[in-house]
Amino acid sequence: MKVPKVALWCGKGLMSVLLAAGCFQLSGKALAQPVDQIRVGMFMDLGSTYKSTTAAVTLSSSQALTVGFNTSxxxxxxxxxxxxxTARFSVDSFRVxxxxxADLSAATAAYKKLAATADKPILFAAATSAGQVYQLYAGYYASEQTAAAAVGRVSAAASAYLNGQTPAVKGSKHISAGMYASEAEAVSAAISIKAAGFDAMVALQQAPDGSSRYGVWIGEAANDxxxxxxxxxxxxxxxxxxxxxxxVNLPxxxxxxxxSLxxxxKHYQLSGNxxxxxxxxxxxxxxxxRSARSYRGAMEISSLNGQLALVNVLPFEQYLYAVVGGEVPSSWSAEALKAQAVAARxxxxxxxGSQSSRFKIADVVDTTLSQAYNGISSESPSVIQAVDAxxxxxxxxNGKVVEAVFSSNAGGVSADPMEVWNSGGDAFASVSSEGxxxxxxxxxxWYHVLLPSGANGYVREDNxxxxxxxTGGGLAKITVTAKDTNVRPLPQIQSDANPxxxxxxxxxxxxxxxxxxSGTYSWVRGPYTSAELLKSLQGKTATAAPSPILTLQVTQRGPSGRATEVKANGQILDVKYPDLFRSAFNGLPSTLFDIVQTGSYTVLSANGTTSKLTGASSTVVLSASGQSTVQGSGTVIMNGDQIARSIDKGEGFMFxxxxxxxxxxxxxxGAKGxxxxxxxxxxxxxxxxxxxxIIKE
Known part of the structure; x- marks a missing residue:
């Protein structure tokens, strides 16, 4: 298939797709044995690699659940x-x-104040000899130092409810006050210790023989x-x-x-190295x-970098039921669903099982950083049938399982590896994707239209x-057929953008x-000002982009036409790998793009000379009201393919x-097509x- 043509305005141009930074190796893994189970990370703190945190998770099921430990x-x-x-789970980490x-209304009001901040709260109830008291905590934190730094913020947020109390850092160091035959006996002992002025709590422990036992722990010290x-x-x-x-070696x-809710x-706070x-x-x-979604399999809870980590452990093939249904519509034909199933598998x-897994305690995560995994709600009979088939x-x-990456829409031609990561891989090449x-x-x-005011936008053809x-320049005129027809800034309905x-x-x-x-196949983004692009480019290039950006051009393209080099004011924007251009330019859908400079155009005449036309140039305006020579907004030029562009008053860049x-x-x-x-x-x-x-294991 030929690469789609795009009008050329300022040098060569085409048009342009989200791999997570540095995630794919484009190689293979030697086949050892079929994978029976998979570990899907849902909440974890891995720094820049993956970060999704919560103070506690709330779990329930339509069936009875058991709570215990995962040990060797x-x-x-x-x-x-x-x-x-319903039960809640968290980890015994640093907190405030x-x-x-004893005032539930005050504790609840303070909880709500903190809930609106980054210092997420948990509210406990505890029995004392004088009645119920309510204990409000904030956290959790990776270290005693970060918890200490939060004390001031927490104090300010809850100041109206402290009543003379001073928020303090707490941690996971406890004293044991003995073991008890039942939970009730342990609760009674804890109440008596509280009466003496000490924090005491009941702990469910696993005995060396695997049975359960209840202990009473005193305090929650942050250090020795x-x-x-x-x-x-x-x-x-x-x-x-x-x-x-x-x-601390016993869970x-x-x-x-x-x-809190x-x-x-019941709230189970996991403790132990x-x-x-x-x-x-x-x-x-x-x-x-997780949006109240339900999942197959079991849930494993642990502490990672001081934060709660939640991993869903389930049968491998059942994981694919949710992935395939989360990645593509279940209404697609069986062969498209099967292709997705094999790629996802x-x-x-x-x-x-990779020993070098970048997700440490998990094989994959439940977002598109790996594959979309939304649990049982994504399953359907057609998807299950495709996975089973x-x-x-x-x-x-070459004897290895392929890391079969995929994307939503290749825009008519798939990418070559060098256009994405500057690296190869003989399982990948640019191919036509007519589907x-x-x-x-x-x-x-949609019609891209110029208004009598000189403004331009888009209206859908059925309006x-x-x-x-x-016009005198040969451009067609339209009129609308409905009252208050919106002229949109982009060729799509946007509820969050004013017409x-x-x-x-x-x-x-x-x-x-x-x-x-504008959608998954073709799209328009912008116009973006120099300031907006400079903000988006921060941290994405090895060398700071020039300021202000006056010109922006795609200067190199790969085999599929995707941008592999872009220059601003003639300076190369040296991103780490070409696919990073998507996030560098305000989150573009792909790197198969053309850049149109809305405030000026370089015009190539028939004799080979060039001239720059700007919104301040005096030239012919082809507007709905006719033809005249003016300066400023509304200037229109047309290329040899009879495609016209309006020059805006301010400098900007359309993608x-x-x-x-x-x-x-x-x-x-493409698979669907x-x-x-x-x-x-x-x-x-x-x-x-x-x-x-394609082999069957």
Whole structure:
């Protein structure tokens, strides 16, 4: 397929797709054995690699769940949650204790204040001999220092409710006050210790024989010095107690009552070095903090960099039920769904079990940084059938599983590896992707129009009609057919963008060009000012971009026409790898783009001379009201393909492109187009991936 042509305005141009920074190696992993389970990271703090955090997770299921630990000896089940019962989980890390009060309304008001800040709160209820008290915490934090730094912020936010109390840093160091036969006995002992003025809590521990037992822990010190002082004070006031250090090598849950959600629920706070909590038993565990989605398999909880980490562990093939349904519509034909299933399986198997996994405790994550994974809600009979029909099938190249990356829409031609990461890989090459046009099938076209005021924008074809009249320059005129028809800044309906203008029947506009609706196949972004681009470019280039940006040109393209070099004012914008241009320029859908400078154009005359036309130039304006010579906004020029452009008063840069995503490997819309044309899934895969075989493990 020929690369789509784009009007050339300022030097050579074409148009332009999201791989996570530095994530794909474009190589293969030797096939060892089929993967039975996969670990999907949902909440983790891995710094710049992946960061999605929450103070606590709220879990429930339509079936009974068990709560225990994941140890080298296997999974334990210590307590049960009934069907429909909600419980919350967090980790025993550094935090700030904000206040303790018997006034629930005050505690709740302070909670709401903190909930609007970055210092996320948790509100516990605790029984004392004098009645119920409420303990408000903020956090969690990676270190004692970061928790200490938060004290001032927390104090300011909750100042109206402190009533003389001083927020203080707390941590995971505790003193054991003995073991008890039941939870009730442990609660009673904790209440008596509280009466002496010490924090005490019940801890669910796993005995060496695997059974459960309840202990009473005193305090939550942030460091050894505080712990030693606490122990001396407890020994002095309560000499009858037999105190010992908590064995940090044994996993435990501090059992608390959580009232953060407006109701009392059990809260299990994971404690212990390298402890891993394990919640299992249901086939639909709901995670409230993940948009209340439900997931197959089990949930593993641990502490990573002082933050709660939540990993969904489930059968590999069941993971694909949700991935395929999350990546493409379930209404697509069976062959397109099968192609997606094999690509997704290959990609996930490449990642699973890798000793060098960049996600540390997980094989993949649940976002498009890996593959879209939205749980059971993404499943459907057609998707399950496609996954089952291809069970175990993966793409192989030179005896290795292919890291089968894919994107939404290649824009008519897939990417070459050098256009994405400056690297190769013989399973990937630029190929035609005619099926991508399936994304615009049935969509309305849009008119790019010039208004009498000199402003320009877009109106959808079903809201206007051509009048049969033309300007002196040969451009068609239209009138609208509906009252208050919006003239949009881009050829798409945007609820968050004000219209350029409104037109009514009888009012005229000049047609500059007719374009496809901006979407996954073709798109328009901008215009962006120099200031907006400079802000977006910050941190994306090795050398600071020139300021202000006066010219912006694509100066090199790869085999598919994607931008591999862009210059601003003649200076190369030295991004680490070409696909980074997408985020560098305000989040473009792809790198298959052309840049149109809206405030000026370089005009090439028939005799080869060039001249620069700007919005301040005195030239002919072809507007809806006729033709005249003016200065400023509304200037129009036309290229040899009869495509016109309006020169805006201010300098700006429009990006006009095709495709959505990095464009490497399988194009999802291209696969749909091929499947609709009668191709089988293996033909589709072998078109987009080179030198591959499909094997069943």
């Amino acid at each position: 000896a296997g999974h334990s089940s210590l307590v049960s949650l009934g069907a429909g019962e 204790k904000v206040l303790e009060t 010095s505080d712990l030693a002082a606490l122990r001396a004070s407890v020994s002095s006031k309560l000499p009858q107690l037999t105190l010992s250090d908590v064995d 435990a849950f501090i059992v608390r009552q959580d009232v 407006g109701q009392v629920v 390298d402890a891993k909590g394990w919640i299992d038993g249901g086939s639909d565990i709901k995670v409230q903090e 290959s990609y996930a198997e490449f990642q699973a 291809t069970q175990g099938e993966v793409l192989m190249n 991508d046009a399936a994304a615009v099938k049935g969509q309305k076209m 206007v009609k051509e009048t049969g009249t033309f 350029v203008a409104k037109l009514n029947p009888g009012e005229m506009a000049v047609v500059l060009e007719k374009v496809e609706e 006009m492109g095709r495709g959505n995503g990095h464009g490497l490997g399988l194009s999802q819309w 091929m499947a609709d044309a009668g191709y089988g899934y293996q033909d589709i895969l072998k078109h987009y991936y080179q030198n591959v075989t």
